[in-house]
Amino acid sequence: MSAQVAGEARPSKYDRLIAAAKAVPTVTTIVVHPCDEASLRGAVDAAEAGIIKPILVGPASKIASVAAKHNINISGYEIVDAEHSEEAAAKGVELIHAAKGEMLMKGSLHTDELMRSVTAKGTGLRTDRRISHVFVMDVPTYTDTVFITDAAINIFPDLDGKRDIIQNAIDLFTQAGFGTLPRVAILSAVETVTSKIPSTIEAAALCKMADRGQITGGLLDGPLAFDNAIDTEAARIKGIRSEVAGRAQILVVPDLESGNMLAKNLAYFAKADGAGVVLGARVPIVLTSRADTPRARMASCAVATLHADGRRRLAVSAAV
Known part of the structure; x- marks a missing residue:
């Protein structure tokens, strides 16, 4: 995309x-x-x-x-x-x-x-994981490569589904060589927990699941509104103190509709490129769109290749 x-x-x-x-x-x-x-x-x-x-x-x-x-x-x-x-x-x-x-x-x-x-x-x-999709986005105005998940496969994932969606994205980030301990922002409309917005309750539950070791390898915070997730000044004004707020690397959306709109807004308003890969199956799946540029298609192949290589090396290490 x-x-x-x-x-x-x-x-x-x-x-x-x-x-x-x-x-x-x-x-x-x-x-x-x-x-x-x-x-x-x-x-x-x-x-x-x-x-x-x-x-x-x-x-x-x-x-x-x-x-x-x-x-x-x-x-x-x-x-x-x-x-x-x-x-x-x-x-x-x-x-x-x-x-x-x-x-x-x-x-x-x-x-x-x-x-x-x-x-x-x-x-x-x-596999025993929920299959999910990640857009790996190169946003010209943002320092880090941004992951958006899930904006293509799971329409209204439940709490267990979101756990797998987050774990899939963290594993891609670490195994494909983007770094360690990615900063994961669980998005909603607001940054406080309220019964009126169910996604805020799920965000809080997911953070607690990470505290209990049910999600590993990343730093989670949520609920966070989009501005608080990606802008340090917005987070400061709201008084949010965390390692994630203002500089998130993985954005977890409440549902497919919001994720799809976010990714396309970044593509068409911010002129971002979006590589796509499906995770949670036995192998990575390169998922491209007819609207993708040659560079975006190449990047999708590159992400999936790096992930496959990382999985290969982990399997070899486990067998030793």
């Missing part, structure tokens, strides 16, 4: 992110139904940058036709034929189960089609 004009260049946090992804081993990525120029070129560009090694899953003739029409060289990449998008999604998941890839990447099919196969009982990629 991006409001940037394609090809427009500016100094970017994403430049560092993409450079970091190029420095780790390439991740084999199952690209599901790359049957338009944007998704196919995005996969090939990430491959040529040394970030992913794609396996293209979809109608072979259609993929070849798109490549020929738009002068995209796919001669070096494996293609797994699938008759249509639904079959491509199912085959993509099967390839992950067969240990043929460490990441999934959405092509030109609808998100719902891909996620149906990912979440299917028995055959999907579910």
